[in-house]
Amino acid sequence: MAVRELPVQEVRDAVAELLRRAVTHLPPDYLVALRDAEAREASPLGRKMLRLLVENAELAQRAGVATCQDTGIPVLFVQLGQDVHLTGGALREALEDAVREAYRDLRKSVVSDPLLRQNTGDNTPPIVHYEVVPGDRVRVAALVKGFGAEMTSAVRMLPATAGETEVKQFVVEVVRQAGPNACPPVIVGVGLGSSFDGVALLAKKALLRPLGTPNPKPHLARLERELLEAVNDTGVGPQGLGGRFTALAVHVESYPTHIAALPVAVNLNCSAPRRAEVVL
Amino acid sequence: MREWRLRTPLREEDVLPLRAGDWVYLSGVVYGARDAAHQRIAEALRRGHEPPIPLRGQVIYYVGPAPAKEGWAVGPAGPTTSGRMDPFTIPLLERGLKATVGKGTRSAEVKQAMVRHRAVYLATVGGGAALLARHILRARPVAYEDLGTEAIWELEFSDFPAVVVNDVHGGDLYAEAAARYARA
Known part of the structure; x- marks a missing residue:
């Protein structure tokens, strides 16, 4: 095949x-x-908060302003087709330039060192995950995540024999603990399997999936439904003020794992779940 | 749902009738501050210096606003997670701070101190930043300007919407509300 x-x-x-x-x-x-x-929330305060979130989304779109002041540290997923030859510079620098340009009029929320805490001033660097795939296309997906929800996320290395029950307990516990801090209604990204690092990435990738599209594997689609019900049975509700809509969706992504382990990760997305992708 | 219209600075009689679950529309000057500013205020107080803003009867909003677009007084300005300010809050309550505004749970120590010092904690819409910016008529940094978005901001609120989470009587909406809608 020719190189593009x-x-x-x-x-x-x-x-x-x-x-x-x-x-x-x-x-x-x-x-x-x-x-x-x-339309379906039982709690009056919850309904009021959901209405304000809808109004906020409409206003932001109409006025061309950010839906949330926390425009995060952008997470980019690059799928690079192996028949693509990128020309004219380094991909990493191009991505940093893109962030610099896009964040010119947004809040700068990135510090250069976790201990020294100097703001980088241009919201770079982004977090980039690269994957080389067949084909001659480049796909870039972005998650712009506020850190309120990010701070409530967790990984647990469960033992091999833990099974679904302990997975459910852990997921519900993370959502309950997060409570109002994660700005519910949340979208719950769950990673299952892989390794310590891999399972966290699976949970994050689960947040890229559009709502209303269950996992294609029947046992995981069932688990997603059961987890959603369990999470909403906490009663945490919109903004933590009580109600039936703590989460709008639970997405599970899985990967093979070691005979010893059942790694599970939960990455929450907030009520301003900014997500987009482009194919070049 | 009871509703109150309040204007800052707040007096004791303004906060006494508020109950967890009441809706509040807040107007007047409110100070915006988040992590780094709180750390500096705490450091100033520890050294025996005066805080850079008045505290008696005042309100602090936990916010780091985005830059303002033309025609807006302030950029999107939603609440940040309040719990991170817990370690710095009690000395401010001791100096007369009457309310804090943010989102998310407070520590047991801060909740007890709010009852002791008759202050309330209000939550606003996490993820409602564009809408909330429409309720801020003026915004200017007034201290620690080198911190950028993390400076202390003087904000003029106009009917800024919030819900009472912790009242001065020990009422705690977050603790009570989930139980009401939970299914075992």
């Missing part, structure tokens, strides 16, 4: 545009779920 040449400037421009759009436009599948929750 793609200037990195095209990647840069596309990713900058992707990020700009992600911060002002919440995904349509999420807005459908949010409005549905507003």
Whole structure:
């Protein structure tokens, strides 16, 4: 197969545009779920908060402003087709340029060192996950995650024999502990299997999936339904003020694992779940 | 759902009737501050210096606003997680701070101190930043400007929506509300 040449400037421009759009436009599948929750929430305070979240999303989109002041440290998932030859510079620098440009008028939320805590001033560097895949396309998916929800996320290395019951207990415990801090209604990303590092990435990747699309594996689709019910039975509710809609969705992603372990990770996404992707 | 319209600075009689679960529309000057500013205030107090903002009867909003777009007084300005400010809050309550605004749970120590010093904790819409910015008419950094978004901001609220989570009588909405809607 012929190699396709793609200037990195095209990647840069596309990713900058992707990020700009992600911060002002919440995904349509999420807005459908949010409005549905507003119509069905039993708690008056919960309903009021859901209404304000809908109004916020509409205002942000109309006015072209960020839905949340916390535009996070952007997480980029790059799938690079192995028949693509990127030209005109380094991909890493192109992605950093894209972030710099997209965040010019947004809050700068990144510090250069976790202990020294100097703001980088341009919201770089992003967190980038690379994957080489067949084909001649480049796909970039972005999650712009506030850290309220990120701070409540957790990994647990359960033993091999733990089974579904302990997985459920752990997921429910993380959501309950997070309570109002994660800005519910949340989207619950669950990773199962892999290794310590891998399971956290699975949980994050689970948040890339549009709402209303269950895991294709029947046992995991069933687990997603049961987890959603269990999480909503906590009664935490919208913004933690009590109610039936603590989460709008639970997404599970899995990977093979070691005979000793059942790793599980929970990564929560908040009520401003900014997500977008582009294929070049 | 009871509703109150309050104007800062707050007096004791403003906060006494508030109950966990009441809705509040807050107007007047409120100070915006988050992690780094709280750390500096605590350090100043420890050294015996005056805090850079008045505290008696005042309200602090846990926020780090985004830059303002043309035609807006402030950029998107939703609440950050309040619990991170817990270790710095009690000395402020001792100096007369009457309310804090944010989102998320407070420590047992801060909740007890709020009862002792007759202060309330209000939660607003986490993820409602654009909408909330519409309820802020003016915004300017007034201390620690080198901290950028983490400076102390003087904000003028106009009917800023929030719900009473912790009242001065020990009422705790987060603790009570989940139980009401939980299914075992």
